Amino acid sequence: MTKKLLSFALLTPTILALTACGSQPASSGQQSAPTEISIMTEFSTPDAPGPDNPVLKEFEKRTNTILNINWISPNNFQDKLNAILASGQLPDLTKSNKLNNPQFQKMIQQGAFWDLTPFIKDYPNLAAYPQSVWDNTKINGKNYVIPSVRPLDGASYFAIRKDWLDALHLPIPQTMDDLYNDLFAFTHNPDGSLKPDVIGYNMRDMTSANAVPTVQDIYNASNGKWKLQNGKLIDTDLQPATRDALLWLNKAYNNGLIPKDFAVFKPTQAEDLAKSNKVGMSQDTVEGIWRSTDGASKIDPKADFLPLVSLTGPNGVFAPRTPGYNAVYAIPKTVPLDKLKKILSLMDYGASDEGFTLACFGLQGPDYTVGSDGFKIVTDQAVKDNISQSSFGKIFERYDKYLWAYHTGMPKTVFDRNKTIVDAREKVSIPDPTDGLYSDTYTKQGSEYDKQISDMKIQVIMGKATMNDWDNLVKKLQADPQYMKIADELNQAYQQRAGK
Amino acid sequence: MQIMTAQKSSKLAAASLKRRTAQSNLKRDKYLYLLALPGILFFLVFKYVPMWGVLIAFQDYSPYDGLLGSQWVGFTHFIAFFSSEQFPILFRNTLMISLYNLVFFFPMPILLALLLNEGRNVLFKKVIQSIVYLPHFLSWVIIAGISYLLLSQTSGIVNQVLVSFGMHKIDFLTNSHLFWWLLTGQSMWKDAGWGTIIFLASIAGVDPALYEAAKMDGAGRMRQAWHVTLPAIRSVIVILLILRLGQVLEVGFEQIYLMMNGAVSQVADVFDTYVYRNGIQNGQFSFSTAVGLFKSIVGLLLVIIANRIAKQFGEEGVY
Structure with missing residues (x-):
């Protein structure tokens, strides 16, 4: 009984390359102890993914980490975030749904978060985000945040x-x-x-x-x-x-x-x-x-x-034109430099073809199958496990121009029309x-x-x-x-x- | 010299006696105190310790610097609030909504309790009582939802009925002249029945001999209610009124927040919604604490004054 939820392969050429074993990230080669990383983020799937979620486990295995994710409902994210900021007990990866959140801004100005500017170039997938997105998320000329990258066109x-x-x-x-x-x-x-x-x-x-x-x-x-x-x-x-x-x-x-x-x-x-x-x-x-x-x-x-x-x-x-990002992630200064690099490489992995597919669709086989037309077919198991762009896809992001042209269940004709609309908007849209x-x-x-x-x-x-x-x-x-x-x-x- | 030492020693003796009696009292009633301990601890931990937080009203509080590290600014936030052009509007709205509540909502439970008390049939009385209690258990979210369903202009039932009678639609939800009435009406619907509980209980305590005596004097039911029942529950009414006065600046946040929209916000914005916007959403913790503190002090003053007045009229008051 597979409920046929069609999902478009955002990164069609790479699907074939992604096999069950996948490529091995560098970290799993060395047998060092896994890094524990606490993350605060939101979800809009029916439930939050649990601590034994298969995608979570797979991310931990591939990046040699232990991820403690605090999933917060978008309905009260703003209030929760302000409470967390007020408490001073910041998770290693703190999400703010708005860059201009006053409290968040103030704390950045006060130096509560790492300046990531010197590090980003070392992480190719993060560096591949459009330059305008990196520029727009600068504060006082520096990148304190990793933007949750989004398409530039297709705005409301x-x-x-x-x-x-x-x-x-x-x-x-x-x-x-x-x-x-x-x-x-x-x-x-x-x-x-x-x-x-x-x-x-x-x-x-x-x-x-x-x-x-x-x-x-x-x-x-x-x-x-x-x-x-x-x-x-x-x-x-x-x-x-x-x-x-x-x-x-x-x-x-x-x-x-x-x-x-x-x-x-x-x-x-x-x-x-x-x-x-x-x-x-x-x-x-x-x-x-x-x-x-x-x-x-x-x-x-x-x-x-x-x-x-x-x-x-x-x-x-x-x-x-959209700002090109949705929310932003920042890393508090309480995190030591070694761990900071670990967190950045985790985010970089999430921004790779492989990591992003894992975040949004899970594992090929149990969670999705690829149809001959390039659409991914999500299985019941994936739905049950809350594997979605609306859960792990809110942490791990990859830039795709046409991301906002496609919606689950949309016929190909509408998708193609939307792509032309996105292309046409690109020429005139105003940021x-x-x-x-x-x-x-x-x-x-x-x-x-x-x-x-x-x-x-x-x-x-x-x-x-x-x-x-x-x-x-x-x-x-x-x-x-x-x-x-x-x-x-x-x-x-x-x-x-x-x-x- | 000697006298002074004598005085001193007698003072010391008295103090030690006091201490001894206090100790022995403590010893004697140790189980009673033990019983009270959880309650006392609750108030200490959850009510008195957090009260130190109001200090941030006098600081430029930043979570990063903490309570000890933040800069002290004295009354800056209070001055900024009182001199802002929002203040008179917020004050007016809060007072007026409270006034409407006091004048129109407060007597409702008393009236309802008197009516219920006159009910002959016990079963009928109980059923009505239960029915009027029920809305109290609905959350404001549901009541706001019901109001929207009933009163909206796009699909509201009330407006559809009005139109079918050939009348014009009424903008209940977006009319600034109707907004305070709307709030009062909702409060009545929700809590008038619940409010009768205390009054019914105190009516039940009225000595039946009084009614008999009134009957002997030829008093009808109206006269009995006026001359026996009402005076008997007068002190309860006064106490509740005093307590209510203490909350004059506390107009239900949830209700107003849910019913507020751009078209009515100049009559709907109250201290609570203002604190929510500035404190929670804008992260101006110090400023909104100052506003909250102001509200609490006004409430405390009102309770004290009302209590004084009540005592002067020979009532018991709350303390």
Whole structure:
């Protein structure tokens, strides 16, 4: 009874080379005592892998280590991390889900973690991560962290119901006006060719705390709050383009293109609406939107969310680029130099073809088999053992451009289309210029400002506050020396990093 | 000189007598003290020792430097908090939510207890009692979920009913004018029944002779409730009110955190949610400890004042 979970061989050419015995890492040759390494990480498999997990045992055998892994649920990872940081009892490999976690940043500044800059070049698989990822994770010009590397393209962005566009004979939107007209047509189709209670756009991008609306990003052609313009970072929240974006959203809200109570939605609620075939446009990664397509197609077999390559706003073409990493790992100074090297070679092994395959798929035979088409077929045993990209794959990472084009269960046609979308995005996508930059004021006060700004945006969109209120907030922020200091500090940090 | 030595020796004698009696008391009641020991230890270890942690409110605490190594900054965090523009908003919201609770929620269990007390049929009474207790055992997460299901505009049942009657949808969840009512309503639904327990218990202790005497004087049921039952439970009401006043700045974090959204946050943000954001999420341990300490001191002051007032009105008070 093998439940046939198709998994694409990310590294097709190397599959054949990987046999049961594998190549022997250098460490297992010398009969030294295994190094004990404590790791703190997260998992999103149904359960955390146990202490006698076969992949864990195999990693220990191949790298001559004993791994004590503390698996933490992503739901309370942030709180747990802060508690661990506050306790000072840091695991040998400490994960932070955000590089900008204030406490984490502060401790790096205080020298609580190893500077890895001089070591990385000795570990070829880690050194093979894109240079921009290493650059973006620098703090004060040094690499204190190992990034959990991710593709640069395929970030969360609008995805529109291609089948509905076709049904209404509408083209794929290119501008914000096109987009508005398409969403309007979805929700106001007099001939009833679509369902009656359709929601144009589920506002999934606004479901997380203090989110910057994607529409604002498009209007500013900026990935997030800060935009790089003429070598300087400018605050888009203070720009007129953001005002225009809010007007667009307010108009959409008033005309029923947006759910009336989007402000109370959680990401899953917005996604559930998309899955229940009620939404014309959602927002997700190129890979993640497959869940919505899959869900909606159970009701309407033709359902198809097309991830948009880019949209053009008044400031130009926009598609977001990811930072190229998801979380980061740091090694505390309490770890001696010898052990530090051991940990780095463990991570380097995890970033090799062999190690990454072991982490994500387990062992060929008991955990997966390779089909003739290059897809890996995961066995029940692997599912039962929680061997997945969502468990060990959260520790051990390897760079693959198309990682976010594929989702389990996706047909090859969709995967191929996604690859072309990723390739097209690569040409236009814009990174967040402040990624990895540190501002002391932002660390302390930033989220309160963000909340204030975000709350006002929501109220303006819902018509509970007027554009006048927004203008007043902008004026107030411009007159607030503490707020303006954030821009100064970020610019300073940016220049400092650019100078290196 | 001699007098002084005499005084001294008598003092010493008295002290040693005291010590002796204390020792003998300890010896005599050693099993009682032994019984109390786990309780005392619990309070020492889990309540009094961690209390030293409030010292970080006066530091620029960093986990890396620890409690001893962190820099002392005096009242900087308090000043920063009181002068921030958030403070009046947080203070207003916290007070108003508490006030709504005090005015509308606090009398509910008393009323309910009086009504239950009038129930003739014992079985009926017990069944109703159990039913009204039940919501207390639901977590806030579930209650928030139920509220969303009932009140949302996208698919909420209440709004669908309103629409079917030809009325407009009401934005229960995103209307800043309704938010405090929403919270009070939820609290009532959850805890009004549970709150009756203490009142019912004290009503049960009322001397039946009083009712008989009232009946003899021609008092109906309303009169009996007003002149016998209510005065009998007055001291319990006062004690609970005092305790409740001590928590005026403690408005349930969970409930508000779950119900808060961008559209209502200017009326929903309270001290607890602010501390959570700044302390837990932003890692500003010292600052949020200062806020928490301020909250506790206000609570303590309120309890003391309320207790004084209660005593002046001839009630027993809590201590």
